[in-house]
Amino acid sequence: MIDxxxxxxxxxxxxxxxxxxxxxxxxFQDQKMIVRTARDSVEAPxxxxxxxxxxxxxxxxxxxxxxxxxxxxxxxxxxxxxxxxALADGLVAEGLRDLYAPLGDVLFNVAGRAVQIxxxxxxxxxxxxxxxxxxxxxxxxARRCPACGLTSYPRISPAAIxxxxxxxxxxxxxxxxxxxxxPPGRYSVLAGFxxxxxxxEACAQREVFEEVGIRIKNVRYFGSQPWPFPNSLMLxxxxxxxxxxxxxxxxxxxxxxxxxxxxFPSLPPKMTIARKLIxxxxxxx
Ligand SMILES: [Zn+2]
Numbered sequence: 001m002i003d004x005x006x007x008x009x010x011x012x013x014x015x016x017x018x019x020x021x022x023x024x025x026x027x028f029q030d031q032k033m034i035v036r037t038a039r040d041s042v043e044a045p046x047x048x049x050x051x052x053x054x055x056x057x058x059x060x061x062x063x064x065x066x067x068x069x070x071x072x073x074x075x076x077x078x079x080x081x082x083x084x085x086a087l088a089d090g091l092v093a094e095g096l097r098d099l100y101a102p103l104g105d106v107l108f109n110v111a112g113r114a115v116q117i118x119x120x121x122x123x124x125x126x127x128x129x130x131x132x133x134x135x136x137x138x139x140x141x142a143r144r145c146p147a148c149g150l151t152s153y154p155r156i157s158p159a160a161i162x163x164x165x166x167x168x169x170x171x172x173x174x175x176x177x178x179x180x181x182x183p184p185g186r187y188s189v190l191a192g193f194x195x196x197x198x199x200x201e202a203c204a205q206r207e208v209f210e211e212v213g214i215r216i217k218n219v220r221y222f223g224s225q226p227w228p229f230p231n232s233l234m235l236x237x238x239x240x241x242x243x244x245x246x247x248x249x250x251x252x253x254x255x256x257x258x259x260x261x262x263x264f265p266s267l268p269p270k271m272t273i274a275r276k277l278i279x280x281x282x283x284x285x
Pocket of ligand 1: 127128129130131132145146147148149150
């Protein structure tokens, strides 16, 4: 049996010819994933068919498989369940953010993929151009309109997230801000969506200037993280302070400050690229 914490996910669109053997079912009611609870543990359902849990999907999709190169791969499916359906004992629908620790990195990422594909599939049943019913293509993740030919692919919204570092007579400090929606006391690095026609570096520079009035330089790629809330890809950057003093965009931010490692506020969870950027800053001190 594959250990889901040390395997690789291989995306596919063509399902296997039969459903022999247990598969992971990433079933969602709205944005919540249906998981099994036993004693204190929470698990993704691993079974041949959702019918074993008394669930009938409104729609389902094949996602691909998990493999470790040694044992049989485990297939993965996503499924949309009517949100009004009551769940049997031992099942609960949980928000994805609360499932990172129980599922682990690999299954959490497949779950994030699942909820985005379910949402895209549900919202692209009809053509956006001529309103005819669309059809799923088998060779790629796409839906095509047989009447006008318009093809739709799952939408990913890229966002630049940037750690700005300032070095001066006060030492090294990082720019952290508080969004109005954050939990009390929480600060994080700045982020914003990429606009059509904009480079990632230009997005990072624009966002920081719009939100806090600071000019940045030496924007360098750091890493990326899929962020399925609802369909982002976070692209992380580091940058250096160039000029300006903090001037808040008050409709979005409650506060922004330069922080040194010895007076950090409450930070985002370890799993986030925001926190990895902040930890990168800490590691360089
Ligand atoms: Zn059409």
